[in-house]
Structure formats: structure tokens, C-alpha cells
């Protein structure tokens with residue numbers, strides 16, 4: 175159906191815009207009559223002045239917009255690119271991020287429209303993102319956090335989400351991730367750009383493929399190492415079609431040293447993303463990997479929400495998992511990790527199956 179409001183709007187606008195172009199029409203009258211000449215001069219000056227003012231204002235707005243960086247985030251960008259935001263950086267201090275975010279200007283085509291709603295929303299989003307990433311309270315000790323979630327009715331939400339989570343497929347294979355966590359991971363890949371992923375718990379291999387594909391879609395190189403005690407679970411199609419960037423390793427997470435030996439780990443490029451998703455020997459495995467991890471590397475400990483307990487068929491005690499993780503984070507190794515509330519609370523406080531689960535490594 176034709177959008178009549180648009181036509182109406184256009185018909186109002188066009189005659190207005192035409193006014194300056196109609197000005198030359200009464201030129202003979204202006205020349206012959208002194209009174210009309212004086213008044214017309216004033217009118218003409220007013221019209222020309224107004225139009226010039228509008229033109230200059232629009233141009234300067236457009237120029238400002240083009241210069242306005244998409245990422246004036248004050249974060250150190252991987253590859254040495256950085257932007258100074260003074261006060262924010264000072265506030266962030268030791269917690270300053272090494273996140274990598276694309277330097278992107280607001281599209282020129284959009285900026286040319288001036289202060290329209292889309293432009294304003296982009297600027298608003300940019301400011302909000304800037305504040306969230308540079309917030310002095312972004313990185314938190316798990317002990318300063320509360321064991322709660324903003325999710326309303328978390329038990330029934332977990333039950334509802336678990337239905338979708340356990341029938342989620344990627345490339346035709348089952349993958350144990352819910353919608354929030356997939357979205358949060360994709361943000362982590364956008365900002366942190368991990369070059370190495372170490373996943374403990376491959377299951378069908380779909381999550382390893384998703385990690386690899388996500389990095390590839392974002393345009394950077396990343397190798398995914400995925401370990402599982404049970405190699406037979408890996409989907410045959412994934413085994414045969416997987417790219418070189420995905421490496422499945424059969425092994426026991428309780429003896430990680432025998433699977434991922436030091437000479438193999440040391441040369442792997444950073445930042446790393448370590449994903450703990452097998453729920454066994456968490457502290458032992460993470461203490462071993464920690465020796466090879468740098469400041470700015472990320473660790474995601476999955477399924478720490480106590481509300482997922484009743485939804486799991488396996489009988490794994492997820493309340494225990496949260497307490498095991500807390501115990502680990504209290505110790506000398508764990509203290510180097512802070513909860514990154516930017517990711518963990520992306521959709522609300524602990525609105526994830528990984529309560530306090532998105533952690534960043536810091537210098538001691």
C-alpha cells in the first residue's frame with residue numbers, strides 16, 4: 175500500500191524549499207521601485223543569510239560527525255592502537271581494558287542527515303558503551319558480588335531456557351548454549367578478539383566450530399583447541415568438515431598437563447579465551463592453564479548458576495560448581511581474575527547461566 179503520509183509530507187516541503195529559487199522572478203519590480211527595492215533587499219538578505227547559516231551548520235555537524243569516532247572508548251586496542259580519554263582512563267586505572275574494538279566512524283551517509291534520530295541514537299549508544307567499558311566498577315571481585323540474578327523467576331526461566339538450550343543446533347549439531355550466552359560470547363569476541371580459544375568439554379564439537387566461525391566472521395585469526403575425554407561424541411560431519419582452525423584433542427581435564435603440554439601452550443598467541451565447560455577438576459585445570467595466561471586473557475566458567483541444577487539430567491551439582499569456583503577465586507591463582515561485569519551483566523545482573531562467569535586476568 176502507498177504510504178500517504180510520505181506523499182503529504184513531500185508536498186508540504188517542496189514549495190518551501192522552492193522559495194529561494196523563486197526570488198529572481200520579481201527582479202524587474204525590485205529594480206524600478208525604490209521602496210520595494212529596499213524591502214526586497216532586506217528580505218533577500220534574510221533568506222540568503224538563513225540558508226547560508228543552515229548550510230554551514232549542517233556542514234559543520236556533518237564534519238564533526240565524521241570525525242566522531244565510533245570507538246573513543248579509551249581502551250587499548252590490540253595491535254597498539256589507543257585513544258586517550260583522560261579522566262576515564264585515570265578512573266579505570268589498573269583495571270584499564272585491553273579490549274580490542276573496531277575503530278569505526280559513524281557512517282558518512284548517516285552523518286550527512288545531521289541530528290536525526292538515528293544519528294542521535296548512535297551517539298547515545300556510543301556514549302553508553304564508552305561509559306560501560308571504562309567504568310571503574312567494571313571489574314569486580316566475586317566476593318563483592320551478590321549471588322542473585324535480575325532474571326525474574328530464575329528457576330522457571332532456567333527451566334524454560336533449558337528447553338531451547340538443549341535443542342540448540344549449530345551446523346546441524348547440538349550445542350549447549352542458550353540465547354543470552356551466545357550473544358554475550360559474540361560481544362566478547364567483538365571486544366576481546368581472542369586469538370586462541372581453549373575449550374574444556376567439546377561435546378559434539380559444535381561450540382568449538384561456533385567459536386572459530388565467530389572469529390572468522392569478525393575478520394581475525396583464531397585457533398580453537400577443544401578437549402574432551404570422550405572423542406566419540408564429536409559429530410562425524412564436524413570431524414570431516416572442520417577447518418584447520420579447529421583442533422579436537424582427546425584427553426582428560428583432570429590431567430591437562432598430559433594433553434596440553436607446556437611446549438604446545440607457550441607459543442599460542444594472546445589474548446586467550448579459556449572456556450571451562452566439563453565441570454571436573456576445575457581448580458586443577460585452571461591452575462595449570464593459568465601459568466601460560468597473560469593479563470587481558472579471559473576465562474569463562476560455564477554453568478555456575480544454581481538455578482540450572484534442576485534442569486540438568488546429568489545430576490551434576492551446580493550449586494557445588496558455584497562454590498568450587500568461589501573457592502578457586504579466593505586462592506592465590508584465582509585472585510588474579512576479576513569478574514568482567516560488562517559481559518556477565520550484559521543483559522542484567524547475572525542474566526546468564528554463567529553467574530560471575532566471565533573473568534579477566536590481571537597482574538597480581
Ligand SMILES: C[S@@+](CC[C@H](N)C(=O)[O-])C[C@H]1O[C@@H](n2cnc3c(N)ncnc32)[C@H](O)[C@@H]1O
Pocket residue numbers: 348349350351373374375376377378380381401402403404407425426427428451452453454
Ligand atoms: C557440557 S558438555 C560440553 C558442552 C559444549 N562445550 C557445548 O557448549 O556444546 C561437557 C563435556 O565435558 C566432557 N567431559 C566430562 N568429563 C571430562 C573430563 N574429565 N575431561 C575432559 N572432558 C570431560 C563430556 O564428555 C562432555 O562432552
